[in-house]
Amino acid sequence: MNSEEYWQKFCQETNTDPNSVHVSWSFGYGEEVADELLTLVKQGVKRATTSAFDLYEKDDYVPKAGDYNIILDGRGNPGCVTQTKVSEVVPFKNVTAEHAFLEGEGDKTLDYWRKVHTEFFKKEYSAVGKTFNDNISCLCEYFELKYID
Secondary structure, eight states: OOHHHHHHHHHHHHTOOTTSOEEEEOSSSSHHHHHHHHHHHHTTOOOEEEEEGGGOOTTSOOOOTTOEEEEEOTTSOEEEEEEEEEEEEEEGGGOOHHHHHHHTOTTOOHHHHHHHHHHHHHHHHHHTTOOOOTTOEEEEEEEEEEEOO
């Protein structure tokens, strides 16, 4: 089943307006990471995510409260639907321990979050000829699991 078929099934089963804003995406880079983080979402452990706001292109979709997300596995198959509850931009150095905990990764501490995200963002920034620092703008998104087929 592709993402749009999954979306239609979700809408039918939950009486959700099929015209609601929805996007399909997977976490991180690589099949293994995408699968691992999708599993955490499905288990209710992962309820937040962070992206480098400065790296969004002019026409890129930016998550907003109320929007739906079809979370894909590492092979591009839909795994669940979430709904964005909060979307806010904060400097990397100001990401909170609560946000790190809600990301649900590793030991859920802010130290772990900073270590993993520093490595991740350094690669992302380097790939576009930019330099990561503690003042980069992070898009912190909080979401709620709405559907698992």
